[in-house]
Amino acid sequence: MKSVxxxxxxxxxxxxxxxxxxxxADVDVVAAYPxxxxxxxxxxxxxxxxxxxxxxxxxxxxxxxxxxAACLAAAAVGARTFTASASAGLAxxxxxxxxxxxxxxxxxxxxxxxxLSAPLNIHGDHSDAMxxxxxxxxxxxxxxxxxxxxxxxxxxxxxxxxDVQLPVMVGLxxxxxxxxxxxxxxxxxxxxxxxxxxxxxPTVLTHDGRTVPYKLDxxxxxxxxPVAMPNYYFEFKRQQEEAMRNALRIITQVHExxxxxxxxxxxxxxxxEYQIDDAEIAIVCIGSTAGTxxxxxxxxxxxxxxxxxxxxxxxxxxxxxDIAKALAKVKAxxxxxRSMSFGGNGGAVYQETRHAxxxxxxxxxxxxxxxxxxxxxxxxxxxxxxxxxxxKIVQTKRVEEKIRYIGIREGQGGKDE
Amino acid sequence: MSSKEKGWKEISxxxxxxxxxxxxLTGDWKTYHPERDLQKCTKCLLCTIFCPDGAIHWKPxxxxxxxxxxxxxxxxxCANECPTxxxxxxx
Numbered sequence: 001m002k003s004v005x006x007x008x009x010x011x012x013x014x015x016x017x018x019x020x021x022x023x024x025a026d027v028d029v030v031a032a033y034p035x036x037x038x039x040x041x042x043x044x045x046x047x048x049x050x051x052x053x054x055x056x057x058x059x060x061x062x063x064x065x066x067x068x069a070a071c072l073a074a075a076a077v078g079a080r081t082f083t084a085s086a087s088a089g090l091a092x093x094x095x096x097x098x099x100x101x102x103x104x105x106x107x108x109x110x111x112x113x114x115x116l117s118a119p120l121n122i123h124g125d126h127s128d129a130m131x132x133x134x135x136x137x138x139x140x141x142x143x144x145x146x147x148x149x150x151x152x153x154x155x156x157x158x159x160x161x162x163d164v165q166l167p168v169m170v171g172l173x174x175x176x177x178x179x180x181x182x183x184x185x186x187x188x189x190x191x192x193x194x195x196x197x198x199x200x201x202p203t204v205l206t207h208d209g210r211t212v213p214y215k216l217d218x219x220x221x222x223x224x225x226p227v228a229m230p231n232y233y234f235e236f237k238r239q240q241e242e243a244m245r246n247a248l249r250i251i252t253q254v255h256e257x258x259x260x261x262x263x264x265x266x267x268x269x270x271x272x273e274y275q276i277d278d279a280e281i282a283i284v285c286i287g288s289t290a291g292t293x294x295x296x297x298x299x300x301x302x303x304x305x306x307x308x309x310x311x312x313x314x315x316x317x318x319x320x321x322d323i324a325k326a327l328a329k330v331k332a333x334x335x336x337x338r339s340m341s342f343g344g345n346g347g348a349v350y351q352e353t354r355h356a357x358x359x360x361x362x363x364x365x366x367x368x369x370x371x372x373x374x375x376x377x378x379x380x381x382x383x384x385x386x387x388x389x390x391x392k393i394v395q396t397k398r399v400e401e402k403i404r405y406i407g408i409r410e411g412q413g414g415k416d417e
Numbered sequence: 418m419s420s421k422e423k424g425w426k427e428i429s430x431x432x433x434x435x436x437x438x439x440x441x442l443t444g445d446w447k448t449y450h451p452e453r454d455l456q457k458c459t460k461c462l463l464c465t466i467f468c469p470d471g472a473i474h475w476k477p478x479x480x481x482x483x484x485x486x487x488x489x490x491x492x493x494x495c496a497n498e499c500p501t502x503x504x505x506x507x508x
Contacts, residue, residue, distance in 0.1 A: 104431040165430065204429035207437045214433065223434045235425035236432055242425070 003263035005191045012184040014145040014177035015040035018084060018110040018170070021152035023048050024192040027108075028079035031059035031070035035089040036122045037174040038112040042084060064089040068096035068107070075105035076224055078215035080156065080199045083107065086174060087114035090128045094135070100167050101136025101240060103225040104214075106159035106199075107167040109137075110152070113287070113338075114174040115374040123375020124174030126287065127339040130348045132169070136240055138247055139316040141171040141286040143266070145182040148172045150264055156196045157254045163246040165202060165214075173288040173338075175375060187262060195261060244317040251314055270319035272311040273326050275301060279308025281390035282327065284353050285336035286312045289371070289378055296383040307387050312349065320356035327357060332365045332390040336406075338372045346403050365393045371406035382406050443470065447491025449506035451484055457503035458482075464495035464504065 012020060018041045022030065030049075034042040049058040057074075061067040064085050075081045085093060090111060100107050111129050115121040129139060138158060142148040151170045159168040172178055187195075201213040204222065212220040228236055248270065255269025266272050272290070275297050276282055283293050290311040300307040310326050312319070327333060335354070337347025345351060350368035357364060369386055372378045386406070393399055429435050465473045465482060472488040473495060496504040 102431065202430065204431075204433045205435040206429075207434040209435075214430070223432075225432045226434060228432050231422055232428070232432075235423070235428055236430070238425040239428070239430055 004261060005187060007185045007187055007262070009183050010186050011181050012145055012149070013040065013179050013181050014142075014148045014172040015112060015179065016044055017145045017149040017182075017184050018152060018172070019044035019048070020186065021149050021192075022082045023054050024187070024189055025082070025153060025156055025196050026054075026080070026193060027056050027082040029057045029059065029071070029074035029081045030083060031061055031067045031074065031081075032083045033061050033064045033067045033085070033089060035064070035086050037114055037124070037178040038084045038086040038089070038110065040178065041110055041112070064092040065096055068093040068100060071107045071109075072096060072100045072103060072105050075100070075107050076103065076216045078199060078201055078213070078217075080160070081105075081107045082109070084110040084112070086112040087116055087122075087128045090132060091116060094132065097132055097135040097137060097167075099225065102236070104165040104240075104243070105167060106156075106165055108152070108155045108159055109167065109169050110148075111169050111171045112174045112178040113141075113171050121374040122174070124176050124178075125338045125373045125375065126171070127373070129169060129171050130339040130341075133316055133348060136166065136244075137316065138164075138166055138168040138244070138251075138314070139171060140168065140251075140314050141312070142177065143272075143288055143290045143311065143313075145172075145177055145180070146184050146264065147266055148177060149184050149186065150258060150262060150266075153192060153196055154251070154254050154258050154269070157258075158247060158250050160199050161246075161250045161254070162200055162202050164243050164250050166240070166243050166247060171287065176288045185262070185264075191261070195258065248314075248317050248319060266313050267311065268322065270312075270314045271322050271326060272313055274309040274311065276308035276310055276326055276330070278306055278329075280306040280331045280394060281333075281387055282308040282310055282330045283334050283336060283383070283386060284310045284312065284323075284327075284349065286315060286349060287338065289336060289338070292378060292380055293383050296380050296387065299380075300384075300387060305387065305391070312353075315349070315352075318352050318356070320352070323353060323356045324360065327353075327364065328360070328362075330364055332367075332393040333357075334367050334369055334386050334390055336369045336371055336386075338370075340370060340373070350403075365397075365399050367393070367399060367401070368403045369406050370403070376407055378406060442487045443490055444485075444487040447489060449491040449493060449508055450486060450489060451491075451493070451495055451504050452507050453482075453484075454503045454505070457501045459501055459503075461500065463498055463500065467494050467498045469494060
């Protein structure tokens with residue numbers, strides 16, 4: 001992988017990588033409220049503000065609901081806007097997330113993915129972001145701090161693209177990524193500035209018949225996101241879905257352009273295939289666990305086992321076609337979910353992936369593994385066991401249980417999974 | 418749905434209003450409408466200020482106010498605020 005520009009190596013954890021990227025992206029407004037494990041992002045960024053290293057208006061809000069409201073307002077006047085949250089903070093934003101996407105405000109938000117209460121738990125899993133999957137936000141999940149850094153710049157370009165105009169969440173696994181120091185290759189400030197550019201605004205038709213840039217401006221007054229009656233509301237929602245469809249194309253384009261610049265690629269930007277071409281068995285997962293799976297795939301490949309990994313990098317919009325194509329020849333698939341969809345037919349990633357494969361005439365066996373809730377560690381040994389389970393499914397052509405759990409204790413003499 | 422309505426490919430995003438609220442009549446929302454006792458009315462114009470819909474207009478040529486019933490939603494604030502109780506709400 002060759003980079004066309006000079007890069008430096010910095011020791012950054014995931015949160016610091018986010019803050020540093022936000023600084024380089026020259027954001028106009030940050031309105032945020034700190035919450036573990038995202039706190040370092042807000043702390044670090046406040047430091048930049050205090051040191052005069054950025055020209056950003058930093059707004060300390062009294063809650064996450066207010067933080068998102070402030071971000072929406074800032075984006076509405078045309079500012080490049082950034083915030084970060086996690087867990088209960090993201091949950092408190094819930095209402096405003098829909099208003100932001102509905103107003104087509106391209107706010108960029110880093111989420112240090114963390115479990116939801118109760119019982120209270122500050123550690124990593126995907127419950128917070130998965131619960132917001134239908135909020136109209138683009139969702140990108142990173143595998144390591146380097147990807148967190150790289151995804152931030154892509155997020156600005158994707159969200160602010162005229163064919164998209166949607167807010168973007170960049171997910172980094174709580175503690176595993178947010179608090180773990182890595183060598184991160186960073187681009188020069190000017191290189192970043194050229195890549196992210198300045199925010200473009202679409203034009204809209206206003207009440208007085210003029211076509212003007214879409215922003216709140218006393219010179220061109222307009223009303224954003226007012227009431228829409230049953231005769232129009234539906235049309236606005238259909239537009240949002242179209243923007244999501246467009247995002248599939250824009251994400252790959254922006255990812256490709258960034259790849260050429262930095263030398264770093266993450267699959268096609270939507271999914272990352274690892275040893276999947278001739279794989280008989282494969283794991284599908286999102287986030288940092290993919291790193292562990294890659295290690296195990298390498299081991300298994302040395303022993304002649306045709307194992308592979310498909311990492312879903314972009315969960316919203318869901319790249320169903322790419323996933324179906326990648327898994328076309330795989331015989332048994334394990335989809336890993338780091339969150340529960342209580343009472344659902346498996347976890348969210350499982351539901352979507354299984355659904356994407358429904359039209360296959362080959363009907364591969366697909367099982368679901370719920371894992372790592374509340375920061376529970378997932379080891380290579382457990383991943384090996386998943387692949388062994390898949391081998392058994394291929395041999396016996398039987399699936400006993402579709403929804404399974406990794407590393408959970410049953411007690412009362414029952415088995416530990 | 419009426420074919421006069423625009424489709425999703427035609428409308429501005431995010432619910433930006435592409436027509437003035439003057440073209441959207443809200444008068445048929447009301448149950449009660451205001452009636453004025455001309456003997457009691459002092460033309461103080463407080464009602465024109467309090468009306469949340471701007472549906473009470475001062476007409477200088479008439480030297481009098483006028484209720485615009487195509488926008489009056491019948492909330493009754495004018496009747497409530499009228500210092501001389503000249504306005505009453507009727508079905």
